[in-house]
Amino acid sequence: MQDYRNFEPEELAIDLSFQRWKLFNDPIASNFWKDWLVENPDKKELVDKAHYLLNALNSAYSQSTNDRISISDREIQYEIQRLHQAIDTQPESVVKRFRFAPWQYGIAASILIVMGLFWRYSIHPPCTKVDVTYSELITQTSKPLLEVSNENTGPRLVRLPDGSTLLLKSGGRVSYPKNFQGNIREVYLTGEGFFEVHKDPSRPFYVYAKGLVTKVLGTSFTVQAFESDKQVKVVVKTGKVSVFARNETALTQHKEDTKLEGIVLTPNQQVVFSPTNTRIIKSLVEEPALLTSAAQNQPFRFKGTPISDVFATLEKSYGVKIVFDEEVMKSCYLTAALDDEPLFEKLDLICNTISARYEQLDAHIIIDSKGCQ
Incomplete structure (x- = not known):
């Protein structure tokens, strides 16, 4: 990829x-x-x-x-x-x-x-390493911080000052100010946590984890940043998330406005970040889930349906962009019932039926087909 x-x-x-x-x-x-x-x-x-x-x-x-x-x-x-x-x-x-x-x-x-x-x-010399430990992150801020750790075997619910919540997994720690002041909200994480951020477009919410910064306005997502791991992962469940490697230039640029820039993720997308070489790999999650708006008994039953309509249904249901040559595939139609299969199994069945193949590229699904007779 x-x-x-x-x-x-x-x-x-x-x-x-x-x-x-x-x-x-x-x-x-x-x-x-x-x-x-x-x-x-x-x-x-x-x-x-x-x-x-x-x-x-x-x-x-x-x-x-x-x-x-x-x-x-x-x-x-x-x-x-x-x-x-x-x-x-x-x-x-x-x-x-x-x-x-x-x-x-x-x-x-x-x-x-x-x-x-x-x-x-x-x-262009190799990028400077931005691998920063949790202890280094919290000592670099001048604001007094509260810290919550989870020594239990199960997850711990942490309520943040703005009404946002964090489900902190076992072994994780999070630091944040007693009150979010000014025009930004900032927390520091080590371990794994699932955030549900209170929407406030005027005050972006930042999560610092090793060398990766996650910026949101109001959404839900997971951050995995264990001290023992070489990578950081961010997985989006709802809304939009912006991620970028942590350096002074990037922080200054991103804090100057409330826009989501850098690499923007949407539901069913994720990034894996390597702090040692600042590589950020964007992809789909392993098992894309139906979007909340499409989860209520979305029918995936097709009878002589043009393939463009089939792909449009999948795009709307999973929030995944499917790229194909509509002119080449204009004679392709699908008759199938695909209600219970995960997305990638649906794609396997569709492609096998119309003699096509697919690959994943930068969180897109690319369909390769010579057309249908």
């Missing part, structure tokens, strides 16, 4: 899904990436850089072999530096016109390999 938010431009340029979108205008890939950009508007610059790089490399590879000549490693490094500077320092109008001469890509594959190493370790 790809974590596109953490990709560098050169990594994105060689991704097959990205190439199918930009080079071949593949409908499924196009739908996925358009949706991805809507959900990740702050990554438009990444996409633009990767697109520019892909065009340059594609042009180089399209040259005939006879037109290519070998160039030295020093020349390769020089051209890479020129490419980076052209992208990062020139106005957009200039960047769009900037191109290398064909001979400068005599060994384009080598350039791509070197470029990955050069950008990652020379221009």
